[in-house]
Amino acid sequence: MEKQLLAVEGLTVEYWARRGRVRAVDSVSFTLDRAETLGVVGESGSGKSTLGLSLIRLIPPPGRIIGGHLWLEGTDLLKLREEEMRNVRGRKIAFVFQDPMTSLNPVKKIGEHFVELIRTHEPKTGREEALRRAEKLLNDVGIQSERINDYPHQLSGGMRQRVMIALSIALNPSIVIADEPTTALDVIVQAKILDLLKNVQNVYAMALILITHDLSIALERCNKILVMYAGQMVEYASVENIYNKPQHPYTRGLLKSIPNIELAEQKLEAIPGSPPDLLNPPRGCRFWPRCPSSIGKCREREPQPVETEPGHFVRCFLHEVAGNESN
Amino acid sequence: MTRLEVKRSMLASIVPGLASLGKKGLAGWLVVIGTLIVVSIVFMTLIAPWITPYDPSTRGINVGRPLTPPNPQFPFGTNDLGQDMLSRTIAGGSVMLQVAVLSVIICIIIGVPLGLFSSYVGGMLDRTTCLVMDSVYAFPGLILAIAIAATLGRGVVNMALSIAVVYVPSYFRVIRSQVLSIKETPYVEAAKSIGAKNRTILFKYILPNVVPSIVVVATVNFADAILTAAGLTFIGLGVEVDIPDWGWDLANGRRLLPSGVWWVITFPGIFIILLALGFTLVGEGLSELLNPKLAER
Numbered sequence: 001m002e003k004q005l006l007a008v009e010g011l012t013v014e015y016w017a018r019r020g021r022v023r024a025v026d027s028v029s030f031t032l033d034r035a036e037t038l039g040v041v042g043e044s045g046s047g048k049s050t051l052g053l054s055l056i057r058l059i060p061p062p063g064r065i066i067g068g069h070l071w072l073e074g075t076d077l078l079k080l081r082e083e084e085m086r087n088v089r090g091r092k093i094a095f096v097f098q099d100p101m102t103s104l105n106p107v108k109k110i111g112e113h114f115v116e117l118i119r120t121h122e123p124k125t126g127r128e129e130a131l132r133r134a135e136k137l138l139n140d141v142g143i144q145s146e147r148i149n150d151y152p153h154q155l156s157g158g159m160r161q162r163v164m165i166a167l168s169i170a171l172n173p174s175i176v177i178a179d180e181p182t183t184a185l186d187v188i189v190q191a192k193i194l195d196l197l198k199n200v201q202n203v204y205a206m207a208l209i210l211i212t213h214d215l216s217i218a219l220e221r222c223n224k225i226l227v228m229y230a231g232q233m234v235e236y237a238s239v240e241n242i243y244n245k246p247q248h249p250y251t252r253g254l255l256k257s258i259p260n261i262e263l264a265e266q267k268l269e270a271i272p273g274s275p276p277d278l279l280n281p282p283r284g285c286r287f288w289p290r291c292p293s294s295i296g297k298c299r300e301r302e303p304q305p306v307e308t309e310p311g312h313f314v315r316c317f318l319h320e321v322a323g324n325e326s327n
Numbered sequence: 328m329t330r331l332e333v334k335r336s337m338l339a340s341i342v343p344g345l346a347s348l349g350k351k352g353l354a355g356w357l358v359v360i361g362t363l364i365v366v367s368i369v370f371m372t373l374i375a376p377w378i379t380p381y382d383p384s385t386r387g388i389n390v391g392r393p394l395t396p397p398n399p400q401f402p403f404g405t406n407d408l409g410q411d412m413l414s415r416t417i418a419g420g421s422v423m424l425q426v427a428v429l430s431v432i433i434c435i436i437i438g439v440p441l442g443l444f445s446s447y448v449g450g451m452l453d454r455t456t457c458l459v460m461d462s463v464y465a466f467p468g469l470i471l472a473i474a475i476a477a478t479l480g481r482g483v484v485n486m487a488l489s490i491a492v493v494y495v496p497s498y499f500r501v502i503r504s505q506v507l508s509i510k511e512t513p514y515v516e517a518a519k520s521i522g523a524k525n526r527t528i529l530f531k532y533i534l535p536n537v538v539p540s541i542v543v544v545a546t547v548n549f550a551d552a553i554l555t556a557a558g559l560t561f562i563g564l565g566v567e568v569d570i571p572d573w574g575w576d577l578a579n580g581r582r583l584l585p586s587g588v589w590w591v592i593t594f595p596g597i598f599i600i601l602l603a604l605g606f607t608l609v610g611e612g613l614s615e616l617l618n619p620k621l622a623e624r
Contacts, residue, residue: 058519090521097520103513107535116531117521167521 004071005174005207006032006055011068013047013054022278024050026231027068029305030224032175037201037208039218039239041254042228043275048211049098051228052179055209056089073174091121094168096178096197100161100185104152110138110163111148117170137166140203141196158189162196169200176201177209182217194221215254219243227251230276230286233305237312247314249291285317293318354615361608368602372420379414385569387411394583397590404590406576407583416594419573420602422483422566427552429487430494431545437491438498439541445499446506447529456499464496472555476564486565490555494548501544505537539617547610550603557599573599 013025024047032038042048053059055070057077070077072092077085089095097103104113114134118125135145141162152160161181168176178197182190198221201208212218218225218239225242227235227250235248246252253271273290276282282289288298298317305315375383381390389409397404403412445456463471475489509515510533518528559565560574568575573595580592 056520058516086522086524088522089519095517095520097513097517099513103517105514105518105532105536108531116523116527120522120524120527164517 004031005034005036005073007069007071008055009069009071011051011054011070012066013050013059013063014066016062016064017279020279023281024063024231024278025054028226028228028233029068030226030233030236032207032209034174034207035201035205036224037198037210037222039222039225040209040211040228041213041215041218041225043213045230045275045278046228047231048213048228049179052095052177052209052211055175055177056093056095057085058089058095087121090117090173091171092173093175093177094171094173096161096164096168096176096181098180098183100157100164103164104160106152108151109148110134110150110152110155113163113167114148114170117167121171133170134166137170138163140169140200141166157185158193161185161189161193165193165196165200169204169206172204173206175207175209177211179211180213181210183213197221216258227254230281231278232286232315233313234287234316235312235314236305237314241309241312245312247308247312247319248287248316249293249318250287253292285315354612357608357612358616359612361605361610361612364601364605365609368420368598368605369424371417372424375418375421379411379417381411381414383410383414383418383571387414394588394591403594404588406579406591407588412576412590412594415571415576416573416598418571419576419595420598422560422570422572423553423556423574423599423602425483426486426490426556427549429483430490430552430556431548433487433491434494434498434548435541435545438495439502439537441495442499442502443506443529443534443537446503447510447525447533453503457503460496460499463492464500466493468493468551469555469558472559473562473564476559481564481566483566486556486559489559490552493555494551497548498541498544501540502537505540506533509533509536543610543614543617546606546613550606550610553599553603553606 008031009029010027011025011029012023012027015022015024026047028047028051030038040048040051050059050063054063054065055077057065059065065078068078072088077088080088104110108116111131111134114137115127115130118130118133119127131148134148138145138147143159143162143166147155147159152163155163161184165181168178176197181197182193185193194217197208197210200206210218210222215225215227219242222239224236224238226233227242227248229250235242235246235251237247242251243255246255250271253269256269257271259268271290276286276289282299284297284299284301285291285294285303288294291298295317303315303317305313306319307313308319371378381387385408387410390411391401391405391409393405393407393409395401395405401411401413403416405411406415441456441460445453472489472493475492476486479485479489510528515528515532518532523532556565557574557577560572561578563578565574566572576595577592577599580588580595583591
């Protein structure tokens with residue numbers, strides 16, 4: 001269609017729980033170009049993982065995608081049949097999960113994971129060739145190729161996450177989604193894994209969607225950032241704009257809560273309160289109960305995303321005047 | 328100390344791996360002892376045709392005077408037909424072992440795939456299968472086996488079938504609950520995220536991870552199958568009279584016991600208990616070794 005690799009339009013995901021419907025992702029839209037890095041930032045329960053999983057249509061029941069479009073190179077993924085979708089998973093869009101300790105099959109050798117992945121998508125490839133490719137991939141992520149004969153329990157957490165990354169790039173996908181890839185690892189390994197992701201992204205020219213609760217990681221590693229709150233996109237802009245001109249009070253709050261080594265005196269500010277219960281979200285703007293600058297109509301009506309300058313979207317009444325109403 | 332070590336090294340030279348089992352503590356030794364018991368009895372049964380002093384079948388009637396107490400010529404005595412009880416005891420495990428092995432195989436063939444599919448697919452299929460399995464489970468096992476065996480008639484295969492029906496639910500339940508937790512694990516989710524088919528996930532990701540449970544259930548189930556098989560022959564639903572069988576000797580010996588003939592019932596009885604004990608030891612030991620969570624309870 002156009003040069004955009006992935007265009008998400010109004011993606012809405014609901015969990016049909018027994019006590020009612022929870023809208024975990026509420027009409028989220030964004031675009032992703034080739035080799036670009038998008039950071040999805042939000043608290044736990046803000047819907048960022050659900051957003052990630054819904055991109056490959058793997059939301060566990062009772063969740064379901066109830067609206068929107070997922071344009072991948074001009075095809076709407078939501079319209080594909082399940083078998084066609086299987087070909088997209090792993091080949092076009094790969095996923096790196098949060099917990100490397102349990103994301104590998106404990107009874108299969110490392111090499112077998114690669115053989116299976118490669119042969120699922122390229123049935124003509126022989127076992128030997130798949131293993132050779134696995135060795136090269138492992139080398140690329142900094143693991144000795146002899147490890148191909150190890151079982152997952154023989155590797156450390158950091159090494160397993162490297163294996164997961166090697167698996168995700170095995171078929172040269174155009175997008176890798178990394179869902180909190182470093183949450184289960186210690187800080188030093190974290191930095192290495194993130195560097196590795198950056199590295200393979202450059203080498204293999206992939207787009208990366210980095211899902212994290214840590215805004216500082218996203219600021220450091222991404223081109224664009226999408227801030228989520230209670231299932232909604234509250235701000236979506238380039239890293240520069242998020243850092244220099246944050247517009248949503250929630251983004252500002254997150255920025256203020258990042259420790260800064262140069263400003264030792266500065267007091268860290270936390271955002272008071274906790275995210276709303278999505279079964280029973282507050283009327284009006286979902287953030288108003290915690291918002292330091294809420295105004296009267298925040299409690300009455302829900303703000304819509306507005307584009308305050310090209311590529312900078314924000315969902316807040318404070319900026320509605322500046323931009324043109326999108327609805 | 329040294330004697331124990333010598334014994335260990337001897338064991339290790341006979342069966343490689345036994346020594347390392349011994350290092351795993353009590354559970355390891357349970358497996359070692361149980362395996363030795365079972366292997367000895369199976370071996371004895373296999374070579375029975377060559378080591379029995381007299382013919383244990385009906386052709387061996389009246390080799391001695393009926394109801395001779397144990398003596399140097401007939402160490403286990405003779406029964407009311409004048410058959411040598413030592414020969415009958417040596418050869419009498421054959422039917423029971425065949426029945427046990429066959430029934431366990433049938434159970435695995437039916438119970439494991441049923442548990443896998445039902446649990447993986449879930450929904451109405453799972454509910455229905457569970458309901459059927461639970462209703463079978465609710466029956467007293469022996470009574471159900473007797474009823475089925477009575478309908479099917481005598482014979483090794485029929486006995487194995489009737490025992491299998493009783494024990495399929497145990498396999499089903501264990502596999503089902505295992506699959507329920509395994510199908511939620513991140514590595515299954517990861518398999519889905521790389522586009523793996525359901526068949527692949529079921530057979531390459533889930534099945535290999537439930538194999539330890541299958542092994543444990545099967546070994547414990549062996550002991551139950553042996554006892555049930557003995558029970559079936561005991562009440563006359565087993566095999567023809569001319570085939571030596573511990574269960575038949577038990578039934579026969581029970582009749583003779585009141586008149587003071589203790590030897591006909593004692594020796595076959597001991598071997599049934601030994602065999603069941605052997606399988607139970609292996610099963611308990613393995614379940615502790617393979618499933619640490621179970622051992623904590």
